Amino acid sequence: MLTQRRQPGFRIEIFDIRSTSGDPTPTRINQVVLFNLGLFPTLPGIVGPRDFTDDCVGIDVTEQAGDYVSQGIAATSITFTISDPVGDFDPVENPAPNNGRWLRQKNVIVVREGDEQVDDADWPITFTGAIQGQPGQDFNRTTLTAEITGKASSREVDFLRRIGTTRNFTQATTFEDMANEIAETDMGLDLDEINLPSFGTRFTAFLSTQFVDESFLTTIAKIMFPDGFMPRFDGDGRLSATSGLITKGNTRVYVDRELQVTIKRPILEFNGTNSVEILGLDPNLTKIPQIRQELARASITTGFFSTGASIPVSWSDDKTQQAEDVEFVVLSSIGASPIAFGSESFAETIQSDGGSVEGEIEVDGAISAGLGLLSLLTGALIFSLAVPDAVVTAPGDVKPFGRTVTTFVMQAISFILGQAGRGEYRMEGIPYEYVFKEIRGVCQVSGIRSEDKQEITVENHLINSQTDADDAAERILRRERAKQNIRTVEMIHDLVLEPDDIFAVGDGLDQRRYAIRTISRRLVRGGAHTASLNCFEVTVGVRP
C-alpha cells in the first residue's frame, strides 16, 4: 500500500568492462551509458551488471557544482562499502577471473535511487562513474566486520585527464556547434550521450579558433563561460551543463519547509572577492607601427665587364617583418664614378595592406656606359701604332714619338677597364606588426577601500566585445558576492535537487533562495537519506 511517508531506497550495480579489455572491441563506459538509456541492445555476458545492493553497507555521495572562477570543473564522487566476510570481492586476494574482478579500477558503477514503494525499474540513475584506484580492505576483530571500501568518480575525472587539441573552427561557428562537435569528435561521445542545453547565439569572431593542449571538458567550459554555463555529466552519464546564474528560477519551492531540518549560517571569517576583472580579446587586429628606422642595407661593386644586377633585400631574415613608407636611400651611386656605370632603382613587393616585407634593387646598364669611349680609344690605339716611332725634331735629335702616343692610349684604355662603380644603399621605413587588443571589463563593489580590495581576474579569449566583458564581470561579481552568504542546510534528500540548482524556502516576502554548491549524503538501507547541502543564499537584498 502506498503511503505518504517516503521509503528511500537505492541500488548499486557494477559493470565489469575491464574483463573485455583484451577483446577486439572492448566494452566502454559509453556502451554502458547507452545500455542504461535503452539505446544499446546488449552487453557481453561477462560485463554483467552484477547487483551489489544486498552486499552494500552504505554509499557516501558527494555532488559538487563546477565553478569556472574558483575550482573549475567538478565531479560527483561516491565512496561505497561492500560487506565481504570471506574476501570474495577483494581484487587483490581473489583477482580476476574470480569475483575480485568486479571491484577493479575503471569498472563502471551505476547507482539508482527511488522509493521502495515504486518499482525499482522506474528509479532514476543518480550516478554513473568509474572506480578509481584500488579499493581498501578492513577486517576488524573487535566489531567483527569485514568490508571493502571503494571510490568512484563520475565521468568528468576521466575526461579531465585527456588533453588534446581541437580542430580549427572557422569564423562565425556558433559556440553551441563548437561545444557539440568537441563532445562528439574529440571526447568520442555518442550523440545520445550529449545532452547539452541551448546556450545562447554567440559565434566565433576570430578568423580561426583552435583550443590547444587542454582537456576537452575545460575547452567546453571556456566556450560556455560567456553564457554562464558549466559542463557536467548527469546521473545517466550524459554530458550536460548547469547554469551558474544566481537570478535563474527555482528548481523547487518548499513553502512550509517540509524537508529542511536546519539552515545554518556559519561565521564568515573574512571578506572575499569584491572586484572582478574580465580579460577578453578583440578579434580585430590592431596595427602597431614602430618609429622610422633603417630596414636593410645593400651594396654592389661594378666594373667594366659587369652586367646588370638585382639585389634582393628584406626587412628581416625570415621575411616576416612588415614595413610601410619604405624609402630607397642611395648612399653612394654606381653612376657617381668618373665614368657612369649605369643607374640603380628600387621596387618593393607591395602586399595587400600596402606594406611590404621585401624588395629588389635593380642595377642596370653597367657595361654599356664606357663602351663608346672604349671603341674610340681602340681606334686611337690602332691609329697610334701607325705613327712612326722615331721623329727627328732637330738635326741629330731623334725623339720616340709613336711609342709615347701608344702608351698614352693604352693608359686611357687601362683606366676605363680598371674603373669600379661602388653602389651603397639603405632602405628606410616604418616597421609594423599586427597584434590583438585586450578587452578589459571590471565590476567592483562600490565604496571599498584600496586595502580591502580583493580582485580576481578571469581571462577568456572568447569574450570578444566590451559589452560581453562588462556583462561577465557583473555576473561573476554578483555570484562571487553571493557565494559569501554561506549557508549549510540539512534536509531530507530531494532527488530533484542537483548542484547549481536554486531552491526557495517559504513564500511571499519571506521567501529565501539558496543556490547549491555541494550535496553530501549517505545512502544506507532503510535509512532516512538526510542530505547535507553547502549552499549560498541568493535572496535579493541579502549581502555578505
Added chain:
Amino acid sequence: MSGDLKQLIAREQNAIQQQIRGRVMSDPVQKNFDVIGLAEFTWVVDVDIGSDKLLRDVPVKINGPKARFYARVDQSVFLEKDAQGRYQVIRPADRVRQQGRICFLDEDDGIVSPTVPLGFDLIVRPYEFYKGNGLPGGSFYNDGVHGYPEITKLDQDGNEV
C-alpha cells in the same frame, strides 16, 4: 592559519607574479637612474599597469637607443621585477592594452552603475614652437638683452592653445 593571513599571503603571491602587461605612457628619456650615482644613463618610460597610479621612470631592460623602438608612447610592453623588486620593461607585449571599463555594484540596492573608462587615457601633447627672440639668425637662449624667446603651443590641428 587564519583566513585573514591566508588572504594577505595570497595578495603577496599575486604581487610577485613573474610578468605583467603595461602600456607605455611617455616618450623614453635618458635619465641618470642610479640613485647611488654611478652615472649610468638609462632609458626610462612611464607605464600604466592598470592600477590607479602610473609607474614613473621604469627602466627599459634592453637599453640603448634601440629601446625606443618598442618602449614608446602607446606601446604595450611586458614588465618584470628585477632583483631589487623594481619593475623594468623587458619586451613588447603580445597584445595591446588600452583603457578598460569599470562599473560599480551598490550592494544596498543591488544596482550596477553604468560603466566608465578605467585606466589612463593618452592625451596628445600640444606641439611647442619657439618663435625665436627676433635676433638675426635666431637664438633660443637669453642673450641678456632680448630675454627668452617666445614660445607658442599648437594642437594637432594647428590651433594655438
